[in-house]
Amino acid sequence: TTIMAVQFDGGVVLGADSRTSTGSYVANRVSDKIVPIHDFIWTCRSGSAADTQAVADYVKYYVDAHSMELGRLPRVRTVANLMRKICYNNKDNLMAGLIVGGWDPYEGGQVYEIPLGGTIMRQKFALGGSGSSYIYGLVDSYYREGMTREECEIFVKKSISHAMARDGSSGGVIRITTIQSTGVQRQCILGSDVCMAMRWNHDYFYHGLNQRLKDG
Amino acid sequence: MRWEEEGMKQNAFIMGNKLMGSNPHAFSLIMPSIPITHTQTPYVTGTSVLGIKYKDGVLIAADTAGSYGSTTRYKSVERLRPIGQNTLVGATGEMSDFQTILQILDRLIITNAMFDDDNTLGPPDIHSYLNRVMYNQRNKLDPFWNTLMLGGVKNGVKYLGNVTMLGLHYVDDHVATGFGIHLAQPIFRNEWNEDMTLEQGTKLLEKCMLVLFYRDRSAINKMQIANITEDGVKISEPYALQTKWDYEAFSNPTVGNEGSW
Numbered sequence: 001t002t003i004m005a006v007q008f009d010g011g012v013v014l015g016a017d018s019r020t021s022t023g024s025y026v027a028n029r030v031s032d033k034i035v036p037i038h039d040f041i042w043t044c045r046s047g048s049a050a051d052t053q054a055v056a057d058y059v060k061y062y063v064d065a066h067s068m069e070l071g072r073l074p075r076v077r078t079v080a081n082l083m084r085k086i087c088y089n090n091k092d093n094l095m096a097g098l099i100v101g102g103w104d105p106y107e108g109g110q111v112y113e114i115p116l117g118g119t120i121m122r123q124k125f126a127l128g129g130s131g132s133s134y135i136y137g138l139v140d141s142y143y144r145e146g147m148t149r150e151e152c153e154i155f156v157k158k159s160i161s162h163a164m165a166r167d168g169s170s171g172g173v174i175r176i177t178t179i180q181s182t183g184v185q186r187q188c189i190l191g192s193d194v195c196m197a198m199r200w201n202h203d204y205f206y207h208g209l210n211q212r213l214k215d216g
Numbered sequence: 217m218r219w220e221e222e223g224m225k226q227n228a229f230i231m232g233n234k235l236m237g238s239n240p241h242a243f244s245l246i247m248p249s250i251p252i253t254h255t256q257t258p259y260v261t262g263t264s265v266l267g268i269k270y271k272d273g274v275l276i277a278a279d280t281a282g283s284y285g286s287t288t289r290y291k292s293v294e295r296l297r298p299i300g301q302n303t304l305v306g307a308t309g310e311m312s313d314f315q316t317i318l319q320i321l322d323r324l325i326i327t328n329a330m331f332d333d334d335n336t337l338g339p340p341d342i343h344s345y346l347n348r349v350m351y352n353q354r355n356k357l358d359p360f361w362n363t364l365m366l367g368g369v370k371n372g373v374k375y376l377g378n379v380t381m382l383g384l385h386y387v388d389d390h391v392a393t394g395f396g397i398h399l400a401q402p403i404f405r406n407e408w409n410e411d412m413t414l415e416q417g418t419k420l421l422e423k424c425m426l427v428l429f430y431r432d433r434s435a436i437n438k439m440q441i442a443n444i445t446e447d448g449v450k451i452s453e454p455y456a457l458q459t460k461w462d463y464e465a466f467s468n469p470t471v472g473n474e475g476s477w
Binding site for chain 1: 256258259260282284287289290292293310311312315316
């Protein structure tokens, strides 16, 4: 798995690959690792699929009740804290690495990472999953402060495609979710576009990307 | 009502409650025949914390790295935190356990403030409390995987001490945790004295942090120093130290002895 989230001014971009493996077999090549917790708060899941699905379902249930009682949109911080509570207190029985990304009207776009053990870390961008090891260098050199939404999306696509190229446990399609105050947009980057990392044909790749960006 | 109780038990089980026990059998009425043990391995860890007393108070330093095994996964972890008005806690070890301890201490400070009797908790009080927390967790064979350093000044009395994950606690004029015990403490023993000024104290700590950066695999060159005086706690912004790599012998170390290291 490779999962990633980047914060920009006014929202977040969440990205993930789509491979679920059972040993050497790819059980699901088009899985969806980005799950909605609330309207503007989504989570990327990595680790045991069962554990992360269970934790996400519980948090979704609690946040649903919480926001109904509150009568407003929940804070991303609250969702992340609930997730952390479950992961920390059940640390002996869970294998879950989660990234919570979302937008709320109080603090704007936020990214929180909850690795194994249940630490909570707020960051400008977060990486997770087995494939993340391969792209720490890329991400460190490519990231800069104050990127726009489009730049963040390119950043996420580029990084995840490089991770998918090298990590056996990551592959398939790249799923991107962009959350802003205006709404949530989901994208799915298929096959040929993911070949960024393979560099079959440098010019075609760049031309194709720019074209696709223009087309939106 | 019974169903409410059942609901709360379910909730408590899911949410877990570390102080009640994260094993479902903790709720069982039947005593287990073998003690419940939780193997705990640290995941996200912080490395050494160093502390010394000086003329006007206490100085504590730590870097801002959160390691995940051998990877430096997080580069901006705040391992030094103020507690109340007069105390600072620094942590080595598992960061999730440290975050939980901070919540516990938060509860302690707030409960104490609610008494509304102008009595605040000072460093010795918090040290004692932390020791009880760590020791009791250790007795349940479910330790908080941390070594905590505590420093502060209250009513003119300077205080500096450690609490380990086994519940061992002690105070001294200069303390260290983790790698600092082996690399920094000997330097403290040689160079510390009672009447150090702020500059001298800072220099001593920076010297030791530099040694740790050179020789501790999990350390990074981004550190914070906290200064606790009677006026309160001040934690600096993270900064880097000047390193020295330009010794002549370093550029060609194997000359005359090719193949050596």
